Amino acid sequence: MPAQLIDGKALSASIRDHVATEVARLKSNRMAVHLAAILVGDNPAAKVYAENQTRTCAQVGIEYSLLLLPESITQQELHATLVRLNEDESITGIMVHMPLPPHLNPQEIQYGIDVLKDVEGVNPANIGQVVYGQTIIAPATALAAVECVEATGFTIAGSEAVVVGASRIAGKPIALLLTERGATVTLCHILTRDVAAHTSKADIVVVAVGRPNLIGKNHIKPGAVVIDVGINRITSTDAAGNALHKTVGDVNFAEVSQIASHITPVPGGVGPMTVAMLLKNTLRAAKLVYRLENPFTK
């Protein structure tokens, strides 16, 4: 029996609607939601992403300012820019596009973002609050993955979950959020001897590695919920020699969709949900900044 698709596009649309309503309500109370994004240097991919973000924010009524800073900026200058944005009362959210040029220390920069304005949840203090089970703002990708699980109606508490990939912005926070929700979580990574030994017993498998076809049908227990965080762009050529571009996840969808109970497609799964969760985080940040919500209560 083929798995049910977790429709990230539809879920994302309903979250965006909710955000748009709330942003409008704040605006009518003269509390504008304003996201400032910093882009250092001349990275064409990051620029495309930033342009998409302008449009996405506009759709839900969030003001968006993109600060283009020169490649040559020093750590001190970039930090000073953050301090200015932290103190600017008209700015309710801040993000810094990665990767930064190699002479800048990303940890130190992320640490400089005001905890309440940190819409990506990358300030170590925000990550620590996730560990403490007292999330203020969590990374959007991690929230997106967990939201996809919850959308299935599956009960996370008491379940067995395996997260494959231990990155800072995806795997680790996903493991922490699933633990917070009561799952027994195993975090696999590049040094794991036998990934299938773990995933094949799990009720929930979340894959966030960035390698096409990493997870096949032998990795998955029949009836499991499978969340594919990977976004891989692959190129092949057709019989006529034309290049074909395709976006695939880390999961062999054709195989795994035959045995999983629920699965996210790529594209159309975790990707659009991540965009939606970033908007939701931006709303949350604004509510914290305007003291409509308390950071120490959810």
Place this chain on the structure above:
Amino acid sequence: MPAQLIDGKALSASIRDHVATEVARLKSNRMAVHLAAILVGDNPAAKVYAENQTRTCAQVGIEYSLLLLPESITQQELHATLVRLNEDESITGIMVHMPLPPHLNPQEIQYGIDVLKDVEGVNPANIGQVVYGQTIIAPATALAAVECVEATGFTIAGSEAVVVGASRIAGKPIALLLTERGATVTLCHILTRDVAAHTSKADIVVVAVGRPNLIGKNHIKPGAVVIDVGINRITSTDAAGNALHKTVGDVNFAEVSQIASHITPVPGGVGPMTVAMLLKNTLRAAKLVYRLENPFTK
């Protein structure tokens, strides 16, 4: 074949010797190491602990100031005390004894401790740095448990580890530190359906729950490294009706020591190591405060 004992007392003594040498070296450069501890209210157990700490610090040349604050102190007043200690250049380390009276929010207080002076590693920003694999200062109990594993010479990278207990100050940071060192970690807790199914396959088992005899021989794979973080005080009566007090861990030592390759005793295992790691953290904090070490490099 009975397991080798991991001698926490001996390991702890050698760490303390190292700390004492380093503290003396700093002092001879007019950089005193000075730990300020806050104790709120009238908690006899915490007072005993604080008195022991005074002695322990004195032994390695660390100055120790205990601030006794009234039970009635407000969140704002306590925060103001922290701000004063953060700014006081003669104070190189700060800790707040837990538990706090119920009207105070411990998270908010821990968040107010300067990251560099946070000798217990409880500020969410320090926990977040552990997640990021860029530890500045980690919680002493977690460091103690991992140090006990490392003392066996066992290679953590690529191993299978299970941590039982998902508390903020022990289980979760232990899981994060083991992940950082390359283990595939499963974090079990109160909602885990079958703890033995996980622990019985693990190369490393760390137990931090606080329940005597939780882990027996059926939980452990022959040859595993077993670290017992539990400290339980139990009372029984002898034939003559006299109360007998005993300290035991979470592991059934008599059983498990017959099959493990290495095991920590309780008392004399993780306990003394935790004290030593707190002193080591206090040294680290002083080096950070005096800018002898950079928080973003280990």
